[in-house]
Each structure stands twice: as C-alpha cells, then as structure tokens.
Amino acid sequence: MVGAGGDGIVTMADVLSQAAARDGLNVLKTEAYGPQIRGGESSSVVRLSGDPIYESGDGADVLVVFSWADFSRFKGECTPARNAVVLSDEADPVARTPEDLGLSADAVWIKLPFGKLSTDSGAKGSKNLVGLGVLTALFGLPEGTLRRAIVSRFGRKKAAVGEMALKAFEAGLLLGQTLPPMPERRLAFTPGPAKLIMSGNEATAIGALHAGCRYFAGYPITPSTEILMFLDEWLPKMGGSLVQTEDELSAIGAVLGASFAGEKAMTATSGPGLSLMTEMLGLASMAELPCVVVNVQRGGPSTGLPTKSEQSDLFQAVFAGHGDMPRVVLACSDVEDSFHTTVDAFNIAEEYQIPVIVLSDQLVAGRRETFDPASLVHEVRERRLPSAEELTDYHRYKETPDGVSPMARPGVKGGIYQTNGLEHDEEGSPGSGFLLHEEMNAKRYRKLRPIRDAHTFHRRYGPEDAEIGILCWGSSKGAVREAVRHANERGQKVAAFVPQMIYPFPKKELEAFLKGVKQILVVELSYSAQFYKYLRTFLDLPAERTHVYKRSGGKNLTVAEVDAEIVALLAGERVQERVSA
Amino acid sequence: MSEAATLPEFKPSDYKTDLKPVWCAGCGDFGVLTGLYRALTELQVKPWETVVVSGIGCSSRLPGYVDTFGVNSLHGRALPLAAGVKVARPDLTVIAVGGDGDGLAIGGNHFLHAARRNLDVSYILMDNEIYGLTKGQAAPTTPAGDKTKSTHYGNPEPAVDPCELAISVGATWVGRAFSGDLKGTVELMVKALRHKGFAFLNVMSPCVTWRGDDQFKSLKAKQRQLPENHDASSRAAALVYTRESEIVTTGVLFDVSEPTLLDRLATVKVNALAGKPQSTVADIIKSFQPSF
Numbered sequence: 001m002v003g004a005g006g007d008g009i010v011t012m013a014d015v016l017s018q019a020a021a022r023d024g025l026n027v028l029k030t031e032a033y034g035p036q037i038r039g040g041e042s043s044s045v046v047r048l049s050g051d052p053i054y055e056s057g058d059g060a061d062v063l064v065v066f067s068w069a070d071f072s073r074f075k076g077e078c079t080p081a082r083n084a085v086v087l088s089d090e091a092d093p094v095a096r097t098p099e100d101l102g103l104s105a106d107a108v109w110i111k112l113p114f115g116k117l118s119t120d121s122g123a124k125g126s127k128n129l130v131g132l133g134v135l136t137a138l139f140g141l142p143e144g145t146l147r148r149a150i151v152s153r154f155g156r157k158k159a160a161v162g163e164m165a166l167k168a169f170e171a172g173l174l175l176g177q178t179l180p181p182m183p184e185r186r187l188a189f190t191p192g193p194a195k196l197i198m199s200g201n202e203a204t205a206i207g208a209l210h211a212g213c214r215y216f217a218g219y220p221i222t223p224s225t226e227i228l229m230f231l232d233e234w235l236p237k238m239g240g241s242l243v244q245t246e247d248e249l250s251a252i253g254a255v256l257g258a259s260f261a262g263e264k265a266m267t268a269t270s271g272p273g274l275s276l277m278t279e280m281l282g283l284a285s286m287a288e289l290p291c292v293v294v295n296v297q298r299g300g301p302s303t304g305l306p307t308k309s310e311q312s313d314l315f316q317a318v319f320a321g322h323g324d325m326p327r328v329v330l331a332c333s334d335v336e337d338s339f340h341t342t343v344d345a346f347n348i349a350e351e352y353q354i355p356v357i358v359l360s361d362q363l364v365a366g367r368r369e370t371f372d373p374a375s376l377v378h379e380v381r382e383r384r385l386p387s388a389e390e391l392t393d394y395h396r397y398k399e400t401p402d403g404v405s406p407m408a409r410p411g412v413k414g415g416i417y418q419t420n421g422l423e424h425d426e427e428g429s430p431g432s433g434f435l436l437h438e439e440m441n442a443k444r445y446r447k448l449r450p451i452r453d454a455h456t457f458h459r460r461y462g463p464e465d466a467e468i469g470i471l472c473w474g475s476s477k478g479a480v481r482e483a484v485r486h487a488n489e490r491g492q493k494v495a496a497f498v499p500q501m502i503y504p505f506p507k508k509e510l511e512a513f514l515k516g517v518k519q520i521l522v523v524e525l526s527y528s529a530q531f532y533k534y535l536r537t538f539l540d541l542p543a544e545r546t547h548v549y550k551r552s553g554g555k556n557l558t559v560a561e562v563d564a565e566i567v568a569l570l571a572g573e574r575v576q577e578r579v580s581a
Numbered sequence: 582m583s584e585a586a587t588l589p590e591f592k593p594s595d596y597k598t599d600l601k602p603v604w605c606a607g608c609g610d611f612g613v614l615t616g617l618y619r620a621l622t623e624l625q626v627k628p629w630e631t632v633v634v635s636g637i638g639c640s641s642r643l644p645g646y647v648d649t650f651g652v653n654s655l656h657g658r659a660l661p662l663a664a665g666v667k668v669a670r671p672d673l674t675v676i677a678v679g680g681d682g683d684g685l686a687i688g689g690n691h692f693l694h695a696a697r698r699n700l701d702v703s704y705i706l707m708d709n710e711i712y713g714l715t716k717g718q719a720a721p722t723t724p725a726g727d728k729t730k731s732t733h734y735g736n737p738e739p740a741v742d743p744c745e746l747a748i749s750v751g752a753t754w755v756g757r758a759f760s761g762d763l764k765g766t767v768e769l770m771v772k773a774l775r776h777k778g779f780a781f782l783n784v785m786s787p788c789v790t791w792r793g794d795d796q797f798k799s800l801k802a803k804q805r806q807l808p809e810n811h812d813a814s815s816r817a818a819a820l821v822y823t824r825e826s827e828i829v830t831t832g833v834l835f836d837v838s839e840p841t842l843l844d845r846l847a848t849v850k851v852n853a854l855a856g857k858p859q860s861t862v863a864d865i866i867k868s869f870q871p872s873f
Binding site: 018196411413 | 598627650661866
C-alpha cells in the first residue's frame with residue numbers, strides 16, 4: 001500500500017493487521033516513510049498467511065497505489081510480484097505502464113475511483129477504507145472482523161465517526177463485488193484464537209518490564225525512541241521511573257547509578273548513541289555494574305540512514321571500548337525474539353554483573369509481527385547479594401571461582417564499599433600494580449566462561465546433512481530462513497545457523513553445524529562484511545569454500561537475493577566477491 | 582533500654598576509611614574532607630544509607646576516603662550517576678563531589694540539567710581554578726590572563742563563576758565556602774545536605790602545587806561573609822555576590838523551595854495510575870491482543 005501523507009496508508013495497514021491478528025492469522029507488517037517530519041509519502045507492506053511467515057515477502061501479490069508519484073519514491077523497496085494484482089486510483093494523473101512495473105501478462109491492473117467513492121460515501125478522505133473494502137471483496141479477507149476493527153479504531157471516542165468510517169468500507173466492498181472475481185487469488189485460512197501483534201521495540205520494552213526493569217534513562221534517537229515512549233507510558237504504572245536525560249552519556253550514567261543502587265536498569269539507543277555510551281560501558285565492565293543497553297541499528301556511519309536498517313554496529317558492540325573490557329552482546333532476530341533476548345540480557349547482566357548490549361535493528365524493531373501469547377514465558381534471574389555471613393567481612397570484588405562476587409545494595413549495613421573505574425583490589429580500593437591488574441582482568445574475564453557454558457543461544461534451520469551452510473545473524477534470519485525452506489522444498493540440502501549470542505560466541509555449536517558442510521555462505525547487511533570478519537577472529541573459514549553475500553543496508557534483505565545465491569552456489573556458478581580488508 | 586540509648590552515635594571517625602588521601606600536603610581538599618566528616622556527624626546520617634559519587638580528578642578521589650557507599654565514576658559524570666542512584670532509591674542520601682574541570686568543563690552539560698531538574702542531590706564542587714591531576718592546565722574557573730601549563734602566555738578565556746551559573750540554571754540552593762574556613766564550610770555543608778532539591782556548594786579549595794602558596798593566603802584575605810540582611814530568596818540579590826574580583830563572599834547566596842525532581846516524578850506516577858491499581862506485565866501483554 002502506497003500513498004501520500006493523509007491517504008491513511010498507516011491506518012489502513014494497521015486495521016488490516018489488527019483484524020488478521022484477531023482471527024489468528026500470521027501477520028508481518030513493515031512501514032516506510034519519506035524523510036518529512038509530518039505528511040509526505042508513506043508505504044506499508046502487510047503479509048498475511050495461515051502458515052508461518054518470517055519476512056515481508058519479495059514482491060507484493062497485491063499492490064494498492066493511491067499516488068504513483070509517491071510510489072516512485074520507494075524505488076526498490078515496495079515492488080509488485082510479476083503476476084500481481086495492482087489497484088490504483090483512476091484519478092491519478094501520473095501514467096505508468098505494466099512494463100515499467102515489471103508486470104507479466106498474467107498480472108491484473110484495475111483502476112478504481114478510490115477518492116471519488118470516498119467522497120460520495122460521505123466519509124471524505126477515507127480512500128484507505130474504501131481500499132480495504134475492495135481488498136476484502138476481492139481476496140476474501142475476514143469481512144466481519146474488519147468491520148469490528150474499523151469500529152474499534154474509529155468509533156472509540158465518537159460512535160458517529162465509526163459509522164462514517166464503516167460507510168467508506170461498505171462502499172469499497174460493494175465496488176469490489178462488481179469486479180471480476182479471482183477465486184485462485186483468495187486468501188485461504190481457518191480463523192483461530194487471536195494472536196498478539198506488536199513491534200520489536202514494544203517486545204523489547206515488555207521483555208525489560210518482565211525481567212524486572214524498573215528504571216529507564218534514555219535520549220530520543222531513531223529508530224529506538226519507541227522503547228523510551230513505551231516505557232514512559234508504562235513504567236510509572238508499574239512503580240518504576242523514567243528520566244529523559246540531556247544526552248546519551250547521562251542516560252547510561254544514570255542507568256549505572258540506578259544499578260549501583262540495586263535496581264534493574266536499562267537504556268535504549270541507536271548507533272551514534274552507542275558511540276557516546278562506550279566510555280561508560282567500560283566503567284560498567286570495570287566496576288562490574290549490571291546494565292542492559294539496547295542498540296537498534298540503523299544505517300551508518302555518522303548520521304547515516306536514520307530510518308533504515310543495517311547490520312553494521314556489530315564491531316562497535318563487540319569491540320568498542322578502551323582497555324580489555326568484557327561485555328556480552330546478544331542479537332534479536334524477530335519480534336518475539338526481542339522479548340526473550342531482552343529478558344536474557346537482564347538475566348545475564350544481573351547474574352554476572354556485566355554490561356549486556358542487545359543488538360536489534362530498524363527492521364526487527366519497527367515491524368509488527370503476530371505470535372502466540374503463551375510464548376511470552378521466560379525465567380527471571382537475580383543478582384547475587386551477600387549473605388549475612390559474607391557481610392561480616394565484606395569484600396565487594398572478592399575472588400570467586402566464576403568471577404562473580406556478591407554485590408551489596410546501598411542501605412545494607414556491613415555492605416559499604418566504594419567502587420570506581422580505577423583498577424582496584426577485592427575491597428574496591430584503587431591500585432595500579434601489574435599483578436593486581438592481571439588478577440582482576442582475569443576475574444572479570446572469567447565470568448564469560450560460565451555465561452558461555454550456560455547460554456548457547458542459536459537457531460538452526462534445515463537438514464542435519466546439509467551441504468550448504470548459511471551463517472547470518474539478527475534480522476537477516478527472516479529472509480534466510482524462508483530461502484532455506486524454499487531450497488529444502490526443492491530437495492536441496494541447505495541449512496542455516498543463526499547465533500543469538502554474538503559475544504561470547506557459541507563456537508562449539510557452530511563448529512558442529514559446519515561439520516560436513518561443503519560450502520559456507522555468510523549473509524549480512526554490512527558493506528565491509530563485519531560478521532564474516534568477526535567469525536574469522538575465532539574460526540578458520542577456508543577461503544576456497546566460504547562465500548560472502550554482503551551489501552549495505554537501506555533495503556531489507558530479500559528471499560530472492562538469498563535464493564539466487566543458493567542456486568548459484570549449487571550450480572558452481574557463484575563468483576566469490578573479494579571482501580576488502 | 583530507652584530509645585535514646587539505642588540510637589547509634591556516629592563520630593567523625595566513623596565516616597573515615599583507612600585509605601590515605603593521595604592529595605599533596607596543604608591541598609584545600611583536606612579541609613573539604615574534614616568538613617564533610619563533621620557535617621555528616623552533625624546530621625548523624627547512617628553511613629550505609631549514604632552514597633558519595635564523584636567524577637575524575639584530584640578531588641574526585643574523595644569518595645574513597647568516606648566510609649559510606651561510594652562511586653568514583655568517569656570524568657564529568659558524577660551527576661548522571663548521582664541522579665540514577667537518587668531516582669532509583671529516594672531513601673538514600675546522595676552527595677556528588679568533584680572539581681571545577683570535572684563539573685564545569687567536561688561535565689558542564691550535566692550540571693546545567695541537574696540544576697534545571699532540581700535533582701534531590703547535594704553537589705559539592707572543590708574549586709581550585711586549575712586542573713591538578715593532569716598537572717596544572719587552565720580550567721573554566723581559571724581567571725583570564727593567568728599563566729598555567731596550558732596558557733603559557735596568559736589564559737585567553739574568561740572564567741565562569743560556578744555560583745552564578747548554578748543560580749541562573751535553576752539550582753534551588755547555592756552557597757560558597759572557603760576550605761580554609763573549616764567552621765564555615767561545615768555549616769554550609771550541613772545546610773546544603775538539609776536542603777530539599779539541588780543544593781550546590783562551591784568550595785574555594787586551593788591547589789598549593791599548581792596555583793602556588795599564595796592562593797590560600799589570597800583567598801583568606803579576600804574572604805568576606807555575606808551581610809546578615811542578605812535576602813537569599815532573591816535571585817537578583819544572590820547574583821550580586823557572583824563574578825567578584827577582589828573579594829570572595831561566602832555563605833548561602835540563594836535558597837528557595839521548589840518542587841524537586843522526585844516530587845515531580847511522584848506526581849507522574851499518581852497521574853499515570855489515575856487512582857487505579859498498578860499494572861502488571863500481563864495487563865500490558867493483553868493490550869496487544871486484539872479483542873474487538
């Protein structure tokens with residue numbers, strides 16, 4: 001669906017998604033906007049299915065365009081399938097041809113009076129609802145549920161507004177019924193119990209609340225701001241506090257202060273903000289202060305592409321910081337995963353007193369997906385507090401086998417200590433001797449081992465005896481998983497390995513996956529191939545059978561791209577692109 | 582036993598750790614440290630319910646010498662950490678300390694916003710008009726024209742008056758002390774700690790190593806007490822005693838009562854709940870399941 005600002009594209013997609021989720025369909029909805037603050041072109045892709053879906057799909061089966069001028073601004077981001085049904089406004093002065101849309105002979109193009117019908121129905125400016133009516137009639141969408149979705153959306157404050165909106169929908173429905181039916185294109189599904197539908201950012205925020213986070217400090221930055229706004233609404237209702245700070249330095253500083261004081265605390269940011277927080281993450285690592293930093297990646301470097309997705313903050317998350325600075329990096333690969341990854345991040349941060357970075361990205365964070373409400377169950381773990389006995393002779397940084405020392409909460413008599421970013425001894429007193437530094441570095445790094453042993457987060461798709469093994473991470477999972485399914489359906493032995501724990505890395509699990517794999521394909525949205533290079537820091541990837549498919553972000557990874565790589569690899573036709581240093 | 586007999590009595594030594602300060606002999610910060618021990622004693626705050634937070638610099642070593650909970654954080658970041666502690670745990674007494682470079686140069690942005698928010702923290706700034714730890718470079722408080730290790734031909738920049746800044750950006754309590762005047766410093770610290778809201782105490786704290794022996798003597802000679810009839814509730818009256826050149830006026834320059842950050846956050850919670858019971862995660866999840 002594409003239109004100008006005011007055409008109601010976002011609402012149209014929302015109502016459709018809500019109705020589909022209500023009837024138990026699987027939904028995946030993405031949105032894209034122009035750079036304007038308000039108004040301007042917008043587009044939304046909604047994919048619906050009774051079967052599981054993992055990404056947006058490559059070409060739209062149905063394309064609704066209210067304005068071709070706006071459509072052309074989303075070049076390459078919103079394309080119809082070759083045999084698509086295209087519905088456009090007959091009043092649009094811009095002429096387009098099936099050829100320039102890449103349509104084949106079996107495509108159907110219908111020009112309809114969306115604008116006129118909307119005005120005639122009495123609900124002026126409701127071509128989006130007229131459009132929904134047409135779609136419902138043509139493709140067998142759940143008519144009753146859509147009606148209720150419209151009333152719920154528009155009639156909440158004033159019943160008359162809801163009735164007016166329904167008129168536009170009914171007008172579209174009637175129009176749709178006069179069009180030649182397309183029985184083979186109708187949506188086949190059986191209604192089921194209502195699913196949850198939310199964005200990755202919302203799932204992350206809910207994960208934080210579930211984990212017990214009651215303190216958030218943050219600075220607005222696209223595409224992470226939704227987390228701040230969501231928690232601003234809910235934290236005070238749960239007895240928690242949120243402070244919008246003057247900058248990211250202050251945000252992470254306040255998070256560490258709250259953590260020192262005994263609260264579970266989090267901040268959320270995007271690439272430039274994470275850069276600013278880096279020094280403070282070093283303090284968290286040194287002073288062993290639990291904290292969670294969610295980094296919703298966007299195109300970089302610098303201001304880059306604030307509203308588009310990319311996977312190019314991997315190096316920053318894993319390596320940034322001066323000194324030897326243990327931290328944990330997790331990645332979420334879909335919406336439901338964003339909930340679980342965030343809870344895991346808190347569990348690890350609190351249990352091991354270490355900073356945890358959660359790498360999300362604009363694609364996962366901004367899209368809305370359905371899932372089963374019952375899946376939001378996750379164990380919550382707490383930090384280790386000193387026992388009464390330990391408090392009789394308390395040493396904050398006491399050497400322990402796993403490197404984790406009990407952490408006293410201010411207010412507890414006997415728990416007094418002074419922490420700092422200087423190297424320090426077991427008591428926390430500053431020291432700059434070599435032996436002390438070596439011992440304390442070892443203590444802090446020792447924590448990574450039990451973390452690594454206890455958590456081997458990764459996903460694996462495809463047959464055990466795969467010949468082609470695809471390695472990817474984060475939001476690339478969607479397209480890769482679907483491509484693997486296609487390949488397997490074609491009888492091709494292709495599997496994929498998706499780590500969710502990026503640092504420390506589930507190396508043993510990856511080595512087991514690679515056993516027997518003849519060709520390795522690394523897939524990522526980073527121009528300089530950060531993931532491939534990162535893997536090579538601890539894994540020998542033989543050059544002659546390792547292939548890298550990488551490109552800049554700015555456009556989501558498509559199944560077709562991964563499909564094409566698999567086909568070329570199997571045919572022995574893939575030319576290895578040189579990855580520069 | 583009567584209640585009075587069970588009351589813990591804290592002596593200044595109860596607030597003292599075993600660490601020996603790294604400061605140079607004659608450093609003004611000793612006076613601030615001793616003053617703080619005495620102020621804490623006078624207020625009888627429980628050491629384990631107190632958190633002293635600092636940034637980086639000579640004076641930022643102070644939390645290590647105070648036997649309360651303490652954080653020696655990053656250069657310029659004492660106030661963000663202090664804000665995190667206080668907002669998460671309003672029950673704790675939170676004191677931020679540091680130097681002029683730490684608080685007004687690299688941390689200047691946080692100073693502005695902590696004051697604007699009326700953060701419920703006392704901030705004691707040890708102002709020696711120089712960077713001591715890095716061995717004598719100009720600070721935002723170094724007078725124009727002064728020769729330092731980074732201004733060999735005279736400081737080309739004018740100095741800021743920390744008190745003027747604090748008054749202007751929203752601090753609700755602002756005082757100036759001289760660490761050579763221990764009694765006066767203790768009195769002002771006690772008042773700062775008792776204040777509800779952001780209390781800023783600028784302590785002139787000489788650096789014998791990089792500002793020379795005469796900084797102490799000259800401050801002593803310049804020190805004047807605020808006149809008895811000073812109206813501390815007046816911003817205009819308070820500003821009269823800022824940007825002084827030949828004198829250093831000590832006392833409570835400004836003292837007003839306004840809602841603090843914690844007050845306002847409490848109001849946010851009341852508004853959010855609107856008389857209803859607290860929400861649960863289950864409530865939130867349910868709101869994402871279409872139910873029309």
